[in-house]
Amino acid sequence: MYHLLISENRDPELFSTVVWFLWNQRNNLRLGKGSIPLDQVLQQARNKLQEFQSAQTRTGAALTRQSSSQWQPPPSSVYKINFDGALFMQEQRAGIGVAIRNENGLIMVSSSQQIPLPGTVVEVEALAARKALELALDCGLDKVILEGDCEILLKTLQTASKSLAQFGKIAEDIRVYSSMFQDISFEFILQCFKI
Template sequence: MGELDRETIYGLAKGQSLWTKCCSKQETNCKSLRVLRPEQGPHRQDSSSQWQPLPSSVCKINFDSALFMKEQRAGIGVAIQNENGLIMVSSSQQIPLPGTVVEVEALAARKALELALDCGLDRVILEGDCEILMKTLQTTSKSLAQFGKIAEDIRVYASMFQDISFSHVRRNCNSVAHSLARRAILSPHFLVWMENVPPDVEPVFQADLRSLP
């Protein structure tokens, strides 16, 4: 599928669910998914420099940000992949430039979980290359940093998954999300691609796919 049409983008802005669109080609599997509150807190995973095979029915969510200082804007990118590394949904969004780099990363992480919930996913691994943010999310203590309120929002979203873990990865393992964040300067809209990435990010995704063991 390609880029969502204006009607769907409007629906996203109004908070409507991506469930039916996200599951159009995976209806059998998606019907069994449900959003449950986990009995335990999120798991921690250490930094990784290569793809780690995922357990069955677990999706990997990568997020990243990009700064456009001249325009006083920032971009956030999200890529959600299934256990085989194939794209389920990807997104790119341009936002006003926050005060700190970590704030932009936190906003990207929050958007990533919003998107995953809209798709009806309930077992996920959230991966990002901002070590400060990921270490914060791997703890249960409140953060007094400037991005603390956003981190609390992320924890609220995390509680809506049946199973979730937070993993810090190196930049080379986050290239698709980073490319999606950088392309946000091209459009002021929140753009979503179902089971695909935009054409200009496709070479990055294919290179990432070829690197899988």
């Protein structure tokens, strides 16, 4: 299969997708779930890769990049939701934090909690983003900007297709929550700033 995918076509994306697909099928068999015949793996992997690539060209909610080194307040009647995650490796724990501010920069509600250590840093950020939107929905907010420092997550949330990443299920939850807002946008910030 390597010869077919890499040597002849020189398509490392397809190769990676096939390897992921084989691993996924192995896990399905191990868990007693259905799997597809091996002779269909290559075509299924091509389909998944094409679906992923086409989703990368679609636009969803705009992802803007904050260029200022100062926190910027949201427009009037919009709330800015900042979220972040932190790892505490020695304790095998992670922390997630959320702050929701109004147009004057006043914190209207905040939350922080420790959670068991997830598998990846992006998962921690995704859990923080999900908690942020849950909190905003609980407060009855309908126009929000979700702002964080995890570009991978924020770009994933823009796409319409399901993520194959380890944090994909959490991203799906976030998309469902996002659909409950009248208006939502995503902003990427390079780092946490002093406020």
